[in-house]
Amino acid sequence: MKPTLPVRFALPVLLALAFLGGCAGAPPPATKTTTFILVRHAEKVADGSKDPELTPAGLTRADALAARLADVPLAAVYSTAYRRTQQTAAPTARGHALAVTAYDAKEPAAELSSRLQREHAGDTVLVVGHSNTIPGIAAALCNCVVAEMSETEYDRLTTVRIGADGKATLEEGRQ
Template sequence: MKKIILIIAVLFSSIGVFSQEEITTYYLIRHAEKVKTDTTDKNPTLNNEGIKRSENWVKILSDVSFDAIYSTDYKRTKQTAKFVADSQKLQILGYDPRNMFDEAFQYNTKGKTILIVGHSNTTPYFANKILGVEKYKQIEETNNGNLYIVTVIGDIKTSTLLKIE
């Protein structure tokens, strides 16, 4: 899996050699598996499977050097992001899923490589906002393994969806 991501990163990087535009790359994932014992808890933490998945994201994304990591303000998204953030010595920045990909966010992330951790409904929606088209549907509740990679070079926007088990 690391080889696939590395190949994609090299391909996207090589595009920049032929372009004067800055390359912005967004990696978007949903939070890992959460505790489901208390249905009244709207802000659960990760369960053991989620912790293992978060540790696996570190391995999968180890060849990617992030400039920033963003998460919604929930325990499960912050915990998922923390593993990668700690491995790259980065702080986790917040974003509001009701106001994603606004002008300020675009300005602050332009020309950078960014990890965004969200939810089953916000992650594909965020990818669609970046792309400017509705390409991806909401993630099933049992799916915590999608990795969306969206690259922006000037007006050209491309994306890839990898399904990580």
């Protein structure tokens, strides 16, 4: 005669075995690449003020950036609080139904980089800044050397991708 489990214990034991068996063969959770798209604000009015608006060409460039990123699944848009950066970020944010999150232009690049990576792991994020901040932010994100940006350069598009393994790649192109 074969030993048998009492019926009242059979179902819980079978359910536990099925659960454990399913866990043993389950693949690890999918990990995603984190992507940061960084741009300097578009062309600004040369009015001598500390907070100028964009020129008509700058507004056109901001719209072109939004069109270029229309199919990119952005999770967030960051910009300094200056009018020129807010106006550059606004069309893209609007196109993705996102608010523009302001960050302090004087925040150290390493601190901003750490915060962005912590808050947006696996996301794609647009960051709009200035000629004297974007290269430093990109360098902090990728832990690599990034060329300085001249005061007349408005069309550089920098992309930093950080893989699940923590390795970063830097791509630079033009808008």
